[in-house]
Amino acid sequence: MCIDTHAHLDDSRFDDDVADVIGRAVEAGVSLIINPGSGLQASRRAVELGERFECVRAAAGISPHDIDDHSPDDWRQLDELARTAPIVAIGEIGLEYHYYKDAEHRKRQQEAFRRQLDLADELDLPVIIHCREAHADLRCILSERAAGRKLSGVVHCFSGTVADAAAYIHLGLLVSFTGIITFKKAEGVRKIASAIASDNLMLETDSPYMAPEGYRGRRCEPAHVIEVAGKLAEIHGLALADIGRITSGNARRLFRLEGSDEKPAVVYPIRDSLYVNLTNRCTNCCVFCPRETEPRVKGHWLGLEHEPTSDEVIDAIGDASSYNEVVFCGFGEPTLRLETLKQVARAVKQQGGRVRVNTNGHGSMIESYDIVPELAGLVDTVSVSLNTADEQQYVELCRPQRGVEAYRAMLDFIGRAVELLPGVYVTALDYPGVDVEACKSLAAELGAQFRCRKYRHLG
Ligand code: SF4
Structure with a gap:
Protein backbone atom coordinates (compact mmCIF):
# COMPACT_ATOMS: atom_id res chain seq x y z
CA MET A 1 0.00 0.00 0.00
CA PHE A 255 1.15 13.87 9.28
CA ARG A 256 0.24 11.95 12.46
CA LEU A 257 -2.14 9.74 10.56
CA GLU A 258 -3.84 6.69 11.98
CA GLY A 259 -1.63 3.59 12.02
CA SER A 260 1.52 5.51 12.98
CA ASP A 261 1.98 3.45 16.18
CA GLU A 262 4.85 1.08 15.67
CA LYS A 263 4.86 -2.46 17.01
CA PRO A 264 8.12 -4.30 17.62
CA ALA A 265 8.98 -6.78 14.89
CA VAL A 266 10.36 -10.20 15.84
CA VAL A 267 10.76 -11.06 12.16
CA TYR A 268 10.59 -8.57 9.32
CA PRO A 269 10.76 -8.87 5.51
CA ILE A 270 13.04 -6.75 3.34
CA ARG A 271 13.29 -7.53 -0.38
CA ASP A 272 12.96 -11.33 -0.65
CA SER A 273 14.60 -12.14 2.70
CA LEU A 274 13.22 -12.47 6.21
CA TYR A 275 15.15 -10.91 9.08
CA VAL A 276 15.12 -12.12 12.69
CA ASN A 277 15.33 -9.70 15.60
CA LEU A 278 16.60 -11.75 18.57
CA THR A 279 17.90 -9.06 20.91
CA ASN A 280 18.58 -5.36 21.35
CA ARG A 281 21.66 -6.07 23.49
CA CYS A 282 25.08 -5.61 21.97
CA THR A 283 28.72 -5.74 23.00
CA ASN A 284 29.35 -2.64 20.91
CA CYS A 285 27.87 0.81 21.12
CA CYS A 286 28.65 2.14 17.64
CA VAL A 287 28.53 5.89 17.13
CA PHE A 288 26.38 5.43 14.02
CA CYS A 289 23.90 2.94 15.53
CA PRO A 290 20.32 4.13 16.17
CA ARG A 291 19.67 1.10 18.47
CA GLU A 292 19.03 3.23 21.52
CA THR A 293 17.46 6.27 19.86
CA GLU A 294 15.33 5.20 16.91
CA PRO A 295 15.63 1.47 16.19
CA ARG A 296 13.82 1.48 12.87
CA VAL A 297 14.97 -0.27 9.68
CA LYS A 298 13.22 0.04 6.34
CA GLY A 299 9.92 0.86 8.02
CA HIS A 300 10.17 -1.86 10.71
CA TRP A 301 10.39 -0.94 14.39
CA LEU A 302 12.98 -3.16 16.07
CA GLY A 303 12.79 -1.99 19.68
CA LEU A 304 11.84 -5.24 21.44
CA GLU A 305 9.60 -5.36 24.49
CA HIS A 306 11.03 -8.78 25.33
CA GLU A 307 13.53 -11.14 23.76
CA PRO A 308 11.54 -13.77 21.82
CA THR A 309 11.91 -17.48 22.57
CA SER A 310 12.99 -19.87 19.83
CA ASP A 311 9.38 -21.14 19.53
CA GLU A 312 8.08 -17.59 19.05
CA VAL A 313 10.67 -16.94 16.34
CA ILE A 314 10.05 -20.26 14.55
CA ASP A 315 6.29 -19.58 14.57
CA ALA A 316 6.83 -16.05 13.27
CA ILE A 317 9.06 -17.29 10.43
CA GLY A 318 6.49 -19.77 9.10
CA ASP A 319 7.71 -21.32 5.85
CA ALA A 320 11.44 -20.53 5.81
CA SER A 321 11.88 -22.00 2.34
CA SER A 322 9.72 -19.25 0.83
CA TYR A 323 12.47 -16.66 1.49
CA ASN A 324 15.77 -16.22 -0.22
CA GLU A 325 17.44 -16.21 3.20
CA VAL A 326 16.55 -16.03 6.88
CA VAL A 327 18.91 -13.45 8.33
CA PHE A 328 19.74 -12.99 12.02
CA CYS A 329 20.23 -9.28 12.27
CA GLY A 330 18.18 -6.64 14.12
CA PHE A 331 19.68 -3.96 16.34
CA GLY A 332 21.67 -6.12 18.71
CA GLU A 333 24.23 -8.90 18.53
CA PRO A 334 22.49 -12.22 17.71
CA THR A 335 25.31 -14.40 19.08
CA LEU A 336 24.49 -13.04 22.55
CA ARG A 337 21.61 -15.54 22.23
CA LEU A 338 23.63 -18.35 20.76
CA GLU A 339 21.42 -21.26 21.88
CA THR A 340 18.25 -19.60 20.52
CA LEU A 341 20.05 -18.71 17.31
CA LYS A 342 21.13 -22.33 16.82
CA GLN A 343 17.64 -23.72 17.56
CA VAL A 344 16.02 -21.35 15.08
CA ALA A 345 18.72 -21.92 12.46
CA ARG A 346 18.24 -25.68 12.81
CA ALA A 347 14.49 -25.31 12.22
CA VAL A 348 15.14 -23.14 9.15
CA LYS A 349 17.60 -25.66 7.71
CA GLN A 350 15.14 -28.51 8.35
CA GLN A 351 12.66 -26.64 6.16
CA GLY A 352 15.24 -26.25 3.40
CA GLY A 353 15.86 -22.56 4.08
CA ARG A 354 19.12 -20.64 3.92
CA VAL A 355 20.60 -18.94 7.01
CA ARG A 356 22.76 -15.84 7.29
CA VAL A 357 24.02 -14.31 10.51
CA ASN A 358 24.91 -10.61 10.57
CA THR A 359 27.27 -10.23 13.50
CA ASN A 360 29.88 -8.02 15.09
CA GLY A 361 32.10 -11.13 15.29
CA HIS A 362 32.36 -11.10 19.08
CA GLY A 363 30.54 -14.45 19.56
CA SER A 364 33.61 -16.51 20.55
CA MET A 365 34.81 -13.76 22.90
CA ILE A 366 31.35 -13.61 24.51
CA GLU A 367 31.23 -17.38 25.08
CA SER A 368 34.95 -17.73 25.90
CA TYR A 369 35.30 -20.57 23.36
CA ASP A 370 35.38 -20.93 19.58
CA ILE A 371 31.70 -20.97 18.53
CA VAL A 372 32.29 -21.29 14.79
CA PRO A 373 32.25 -25.14 14.69
CA GLU A 374 28.77 -24.98 16.27
CA LEU A 375 27.56 -22.75 13.43
CA ALA A 376 28.86 -25.10 10.74
CA GLY A 377 25.96 -26.94 9.13
CA LEU A 378 23.44 -24.44 10.52
CA VAL A 379 24.66 -21.21 8.96
CA ASP A 380 25.30 -20.72 5.26
CA THR A 381 26.75 -17.23 5.45
CA VAL A 382 28.08 -14.87 8.07
CA SER A 383 28.41 -11.16 7.47
CA VAL A 384 30.79 -9.55 9.95
CA SER A 385 30.84 -5.79 10.58
CA LEU A 386 34.54 -5.03 10.33
CA ASN A 387 33.86 -1.29 10.06
CA THR A 388 37.54 -0.32 9.99
CA ALA A 389 40.96 -1.81 9.32
CA ASP A 390 42.43 0.03 12.30
CA GLU A 391 41.92 -1.30 15.81
CA GLN A 392 42.21 2.09 17.49
CA GLN A 393 39.59 3.53 15.14
CA TYR A 394 37.40 0.49 15.91
CA VAL A 395 37.52 1.39 19.61
CA GLU A 396 36.52 4.98 18.77
CA LEU A 397 33.73 4.12 16.32
CA CYS A 398 32.29 0.93 17.78
CA ARG A 399 33.05 1.58 21.46
CA PRO A 400 33.27 -2.15 22.33
CA GLN A 401 32.72 -3.11 25.97
CA ARG A 402 36.03 -5.00 25.94
CA GLY A 403 38.07 -2.45 24.02
CA VAL A 404 40.70 -3.53 21.55
CA GLU A 405 40.32 -7.21 22.60
CA ALA A 406 36.97 -7.17 20.77
CA TYR A 407 38.60 -6.13 17.48
CA ARG A 408 41.18 -8.91 17.70
CA ALA A 409 38.47 -11.43 18.64
CA MET A 410 36.50 -10.35 15.57
CA LEU A 411 39.49 -10.94 13.26
CA ASP A 412 39.96 -14.43 14.78
CA PHE A 413 36.23 -15.10 14.28
CA ILE A 414 36.47 -14.11 10.60
CA GLY A 415 39.50 -16.39 10.15
CA ARG A 416 37.67 -19.38 11.66
CA ALA A 417 34.51 -18.62 9.68
CA VAL A 418 36.52 -18.62 6.44
CA GLU A 419 37.83 -22.08 7.39
CA LEU A 420 34.50 -23.63 8.38
CA LEU A 421 31.54 -21.82 6.79
CA PRO A 422 30.47 -21.73 3.14
CA GLY A 423 30.13 -17.92 2.83
CA VAL A 424 31.91 -15.15 4.72
CA TYR A 425 31.46 -11.43 4.06
CA VAL A 426 33.03 -8.59 5.92
CA THR A 427 31.46 -5.16 5.68
CA ALA A 428 32.39 -1.56 6.31
CA LEU A 429 30.41 1.65 6.25
CA ASP A 430 31.57 4.57 4.12
CA TYR A 431 31.55 6.53 7.39
CA PRO A 432 33.66 9.74 7.38
CA GLY A 433 37.26 8.89 8.23
CA VAL A 434 36.99 5.16 7.45
CA ASP A 435 39.50 3.87 4.89
CA VAL A 436 37.17 1.63 2.90
CA GLU A 437 39.97 0.47 0.56
CA ALA A 438 42.02 -0.70 3.56
CA CYS A 439 38.97 -2.65 4.80
CA LYS A 440 38.64 -4.25 1.38
CA SER A 441 42.32 -5.28 1.40
CA LEU A 442 42.03 -6.69 4.92
CA ALA A 443 38.96 -8.69 3.88
CA ALA A 444 40.95 -10.17 0.96
CA GLU A 445 43.87 -11.01 3.29
CA LEU A 446 41.46 -12.82 5.60
CA GLY A 447 39.97 -14.72 2.66
CA ALA A 448 36.51 -13.14 3.01
CA GLN A 449 34.38 -11.28 0.50
CA PHE A 450 33.86 -7.57 1.04
CA ARG A 451 30.81 -5.35 0.92
CA CYS A 452 30.73 -1.60 1.49
CA ARG A 453 27.54 -0.33 3.11
CA LYS A 454 26.27 3.23 2.72
CA TYR A 455 26.32 5.30 5.89
CA ARG A 456 22.78 6.32 6.91
CA HIS A 457 21.22 3.71 4.54
CA LEU A 458 20.12 1.05 6.99
CA GLY A 459 19.07 -2.43 5.87
S1 SF4 B 1 27.39 -3.82 16.35
FE1 SF4 B 1 25.50 -3.40 15.21
S2 SF4 B 1 23.85 -3.52 16.72
FE2 SF4 B 1 25.79 -3.38 17.85
S3 SF4 B 1 25.99 -1.20 18.29
FE3 SF4 B 1 27.12 -1.61 16.39
S4 SF4 B 1 25.66 -1.23 14.72
FE4 SF4 B 1 24.48 -1.38 16.64
Missing part, protein backbone atom coordinates in the same frame (compact mmCIF):
# COMPACT_ATOMS: atom_id res chain seq x y z
CA CYS A 2 1.20 3.53 -0.80
CA ILE A 3 0.26 7.02 0.35
CA ASP A 4 0.08 9.79 -2.24
CA THR A 5 1.27 12.68 -0.09
CA HIS A 6 0.48 15.43 -2.60
CA ALA A 7 -2.47 15.46 -5.00
CA HIS A 8 -4.62 18.46 -5.92
CA LEU A 9 -7.95 16.65 -6.16
CA ASP A 10 -9.57 20.05 -5.64
CA ASP A 11 -8.34 21.04 -9.14
CA SER A 12 -11.15 21.70 -11.62
CA ARG A 13 -9.78 18.91 -13.85
CA PHE A 14 -11.20 16.45 -11.30
CA ASP A 15 -14.62 18.12 -11.00
CA ASP A 16 -16.46 15.59 -13.14
CA ASP A 17 -15.02 12.32 -11.87
CA VAL A 18 -13.25 12.76 -8.54
CA ALA A 19 -15.03 9.74 -7.01
CA ASP A 20 -13.87 7.52 -9.91
CA VAL A 21 -10.33 8.89 -9.60
CA ILE A 22 -10.26 8.05 -5.90
CA GLY A 23 -11.79 4.63 -6.58
CA ARG A 24 -9.04 3.85 -9.10
CA ALA A 25 -6.40 4.94 -6.59
CA VAL A 26 -7.79 2.65 -3.88
CA GLU A 27 -7.97 -0.21 -6.35
CA ALA A 28 -4.34 0.37 -7.32
CA GLY A 29 -3.23 0.13 -3.67
CA VAL A 30 -3.31 3.74 -2.46
CA SER A 31 -4.42 3.86 1.16
CA LEU A 32 -4.46 7.63 1.70
CA ILE A 33 -4.21 10.82 -0.35
CA ILE A 34 -3.09 14.16 1.08
CA ASN A 35 -4.72 17.09 -0.71
CA PRO A 36 -2.83 20.34 -0.03
CA GLY A 37 -4.48 23.69 -0.65
CA SER A 38 -2.76 26.22 -2.89
CA GLY A 39 -5.06 29.09 -1.91
CA LEU A 40 -8.05 29.82 0.31
CA GLN A 41 -10.69 28.36 -2.04
CA ALA A 42 -8.54 25.34 -2.88
CA SER A 43 -7.97 24.73 0.83
CA ARG A 44 -11.72 24.89 1.52
CA ARG A 45 -12.31 22.43 -1.29
CA ALA A 46 -9.56 20.13 0.06
CA VAL A 47 -11.28 20.14 3.46
CA GLU A 48 -14.63 19.28 1.78
CA LEU A 49 -13.00 16.38 -0.08
CA GLY A 50 -11.45 15.19 3.19
CA GLU A 51 -14.89 15.18 4.78
CA ARG A 52 -16.46 13.41 1.81
CA PHE A 53 -13.88 10.67 1.16
CA GLU A 54 -12.50 8.41 3.86
CA CYS A 55 -9.05 8.16 2.26
CA VAL A 56 -8.49 11.91 1.70
CA ARG A 57 -6.81 14.23 4.22
CA ALA A 58 -6.61 17.97 3.69
CA ALA A 59 -3.92 20.59 4.19
CA ALA A 60 -4.48 24.34 3.99
CA GLY A 61 -2.19 27.06 2.71
CA ILE A 62 -1.52 29.73 0.12
CA SER A 63 1.15 28.84 -2.42
CA PRO A 64 3.71 31.36 -3.72
CA HIS A 65 1.86 31.39 -7.08
CA ASP A 66 -1.28 32.63 -5.36
CA ILE A 67 -0.16 35.16 -2.76
CA ASP A 68 -1.20 38.20 -4.84
CA ASP A 69 -4.73 36.87 -5.33
CA HIS A 70 -5.52 37.03 -1.62
CA SER A 71 -6.81 40.04 0.30
CA PRO A 72 -6.02 40.62 4.00
CA ASP A 73 -9.44 39.18 4.78
CA ASP A 74 -8.61 36.03 2.80
CA TRP A 75 -5.49 35.58 4.95
CA ARG A 76 -7.64 35.99 8.06
CA GLN A 77 -10.04 33.35 6.72
CA LEU A 78 -7.17 30.97 6.00
CA ASP A 79 -6.04 31.34 9.63
CA GLU A 80 -9.56 30.57 10.77
CA LEU A 81 -9.87 27.55 8.46
CA ALA A 82 -6.55 26.16 9.68
CA ARG A 83 -7.66 26.52 13.30
CA THR A 84 -11.08 24.95 12.87
CA ALA A 85 -10.95 22.40 10.02
CA PRO A 86 -9.55 18.86 10.29
CA ILE A 87 -6.29 19.46 8.43
CA VAL A 88 -3.05 17.49 8.71
CA ALA A 89 -0.59 20.20 7.58
CA ILE A 90 -0.09 23.77 6.47
CA GLY A 91 0.62 23.76 2.74
CA GLU A 92 1.45 24.09 0.15
CA ILE A 93 3.55 27.08 0.95
CA GLY A 94 7.04 28.11 -0.11
CA LEU A 95 9.11 29.86 -2.74
CA GLU A 96 8.71 29.88 -6.53
CA TYR A 97 11.56 31.72 -8.27
CA HIS A 98 11.31 30.05 -11.67
CA TYR A 99 8.25 32.06 -12.70
CA TYR A 100 8.91 35.14 -10.54
CA LYS A 101 12.21 36.93 -11.19
CA ASP A 102 11.08 40.21 -9.66
CA ALA A 103 12.81 40.91 -6.31
CA GLU A 104 9.68 42.54 -4.85
CA HIS A 105 7.55 39.49 -5.62
CA ARG A 106 10.16 37.19 -4.10
CA LYS A 107 10.19 39.35 -0.98
CA ARG A 108 6.40 39.03 -0.71
CA GLN A 109 6.70 35.25 -1.17
CA GLN A 110 9.18 35.08 1.70
CA GLU A 111 6.87 37.12 3.94
CA ALA A 112 3.90 34.88 3.11
CA PHE A 113 6.03 31.80 3.70
CA ARG A 114 7.25 33.03 7.09
CA ARG A 115 3.73 33.97 8.11
CA GLN A 116 2.47 30.46 7.32
CA LEU A 117 5.44 28.86 9.08
CA ASP A 118 4.35 30.86 12.15
CA LEU A 119 0.83 29.49 11.77
CA ALA A 120 2.13 25.91 11.51
CA ASP A 121 4.26 26.46 14.62
CA GLU A 122 1.34 27.86 16.52
CA LEU A 123 -0.94 24.95 15.55
CA ASP A 124 1.85 22.38 15.91
CA LEU A 125 1.34 21.14 12.34
CA PRO A 126 3.89 20.02 9.74
CA VAL A 127 4.40 22.06 6.58
CA ILE A 128 4.26 21.06 2.91
CA ILE A 129 6.85 23.15 1.11
CA HIS A 130 7.05 24.06 -2.57
CA CYS A 131 10.49 25.21 -3.74
CA ARG A 132 11.60 25.90 -7.27
CA GLU A 133 14.97 27.53 -8.01
CA ALA A 134 14.99 29.00 -4.50
CA HIS A 135 16.83 26.43 -2.41
CA ALA A 136 19.49 28.86 -1.14
CA ASP A 137 16.83 31.18 0.30
CA LEU A 138 14.71 28.27 1.55
CA ARG A 139 17.65 26.73 3.40
CA CYS A 140 18.45 30.09 4.92
CA ILE A 141 14.89 30.75 6.13
CA LEU A 142 14.45 27.24 7.52
CA SER A 143 17.83 27.20 9.29
CA GLU A 144 17.05 30.51 10.96
CA ARG A 145 13.67 29.22 12.05
CA ALA A 146 14.95 25.89 13.32
CA ALA A 147 17.58 27.51 15.53
CA GLY A 148 18.77 24.13 16.73
CA ARG A 149 15.40 22.35 17.04
CA LYS A 150 13.95 19.86 14.54
CA LEU A 151 11.37 21.08 12.02
CA SER A 152 8.44 19.03 10.79
CA GLY A 153 7.49 18.96 7.13
CA VAL A 154 8.33 17.93 3.60
CA VAL A 155 9.95 19.60 0.62
CA HIS A 156 7.62 18.27 -2.06
CA CYS A 157 8.40 17.55 -5.73
CA PHE A 158 12.05 17.76 -4.77
CA SER A 159 14.19 19.60 -7.33
CA GLY A 160 17.32 20.44 -5.33
CA THR A 161 20.76 18.87 -5.06
CA VAL A 162 21.97 16.10 -2.76
CA ALA A 163 23.44 18.84 -0.53
CA ASP A 164 20.05 20.61 -0.39
CA ALA A 165 18.37 17.33 0.57
CA ALA A 166 20.99 16.67 3.26
CA ALA A 167 20.41 20.18 4.67
CA TYR A 168 16.62 19.70 4.82
CA ILE A 169 16.96 16.24 6.37
CA HIS A 170 19.37 17.63 8.95
CA LEU A 171 16.68 20.16 9.86
CA GLY A 172 14.19 17.32 10.37
CA LEU A 173 12.33 17.50 7.05
CA LEU A 174 11.52 14.79 4.52
CA VAL A 175 11.68 15.10 0.75
CA SER A 176 9.24 13.63 -1.76
CA PHE A 177 9.45 12.70 -5.40
CA THR A 178 6.85 12.74 -8.17
CA GLY A 179 6.50 10.96 -11.52
CA ILE A 180 9.48 13.01 -12.74
CA ILE A 181 11.75 10.20 -11.48
CA THR A 182 10.20 7.93 -14.12
CA PHE A 183 10.97 10.28 -17.04
CA LYS A 184 13.45 8.85 -19.56
CA LYS A 185 15.73 11.90 -19.34
CA ALA A 186 15.57 12.31 -15.56
CA GLU A 187 18.78 10.38 -14.79
CA GLY A 188 20.03 13.29 -12.65
CA VAL A 189 16.89 13.25 -10.47
CA ARG A 190 17.14 9.47 -10.06
CA LYS A 191 20.77 9.82 -8.96
CA ILE A 192 19.71 12.33 -6.32
CA ALA A 193 16.85 10.09 -5.18
CA SER A 194 19.26 7.16 -4.83
CA ALA A 195 21.54 9.18 -2.54
CA ILE A 196 18.75 9.89 -0.06
CA ALA A 197 18.05 7.19 2.53
CA SER A 198 14.55 5.80 2.13
CA ASP A 199 13.80 6.73 5.78
CA ASN A 200 13.64 10.34 4.59
CA LEU A 201 11.46 9.88 1.52
CA MET A 202 7.80 10.07 0.64
CA LEU A 203 5.85 9.44 -2.56
CA GLU A 204 3.56 11.84 -4.36
CA THR A 205 1.94 12.46 -7.72
CA ASP A 206 1.35 16.24 -7.59
CA SER A 207 -1.82 15.39 -9.56
CA PRO A 208 -3.05 16.64 -11.97
CA TYR A 209 0.53 17.55 -12.95
CA MET A 210 3.65 15.42 -13.42
CA ALA A 211 2.09 12.31 -14.96
CA PRO A 212 4.73 9.54 -14.99
CA GLU A 213 6.32 7.99 -18.07
CA GLY A 214 3.68 6.14 -20.05
CA TYR A 215 1.03 8.72 -19.06
CA ARG A 216 2.85 11.93 -20.04
CA GLY A 217 0.64 14.60 -21.59
CA ARG A 218 -2.38 13.17 -19.75
CA ARG A 219 -3.96 14.16 -16.46
CA CYS A 220 -2.01 12.67 -13.58
CA GLU A 221 -4.02 11.00 -10.83
CA PRO A 222 -3.22 9.41 -7.46
CA ALA A 223 -3.29 5.83 -8.82
CA HIS A 224 -0.06 6.76 -10.66
CA VAL A 225 1.79 6.97 -7.34
CA ILE A 226 2.38 3.23 -7.80
CA GLU A 227 4.61 4.05 -10.82
CA VAL A 228 6.58 6.47 -8.65
CA ALA A 229 6.89 3.80 -5.94
CA GLY A 230 8.04 1.22 -8.50
CA LYS A 231 10.77 3.48 -9.82
CA LEU A 232 11.94 4.46 -6.34
CA ALA A 233 12.04 0.77 -5.35
CA GLU A 234 14.17 0.04 -8.42
CA ILE A 235 16.51 2.95 -7.64
CA HIS A 236 17.00 1.76 -4.05
CA GLY A 237 17.23 -1.94 -4.89
CA LEU A 238 14.10 -2.70 -2.85
CA ALA A 239 10.81 -4.45 -3.43
CA LEU A 240 7.70 -2.39 -4.19
CA ALA A 241 6.24 -3.56 -0.85
CA ASP A 242 9.33 -2.23 0.96
CA ILE A 243 9.01 1.24 -0.58
CA GLY A 244 5.26 1.26 0.11
CA ARG A 245 5.78 0.33 3.77
CA ILE A 246 8.74 2.68 4.35
CA THR A 247 7.27 5.76 2.70
CA SER A 248 3.79 5.18 4.13
CA GLY A 249 5.31 4.90 7.62
CA ASN A 250 7.22 8.15 7.02
CA ALA A 251 3.99 9.87 5.90
CA ARG A 252 1.95 8.50 8.82
CA ARG A 253 4.49 9.77 11.34
CA LEU A 254 4.86 13.16 9.65
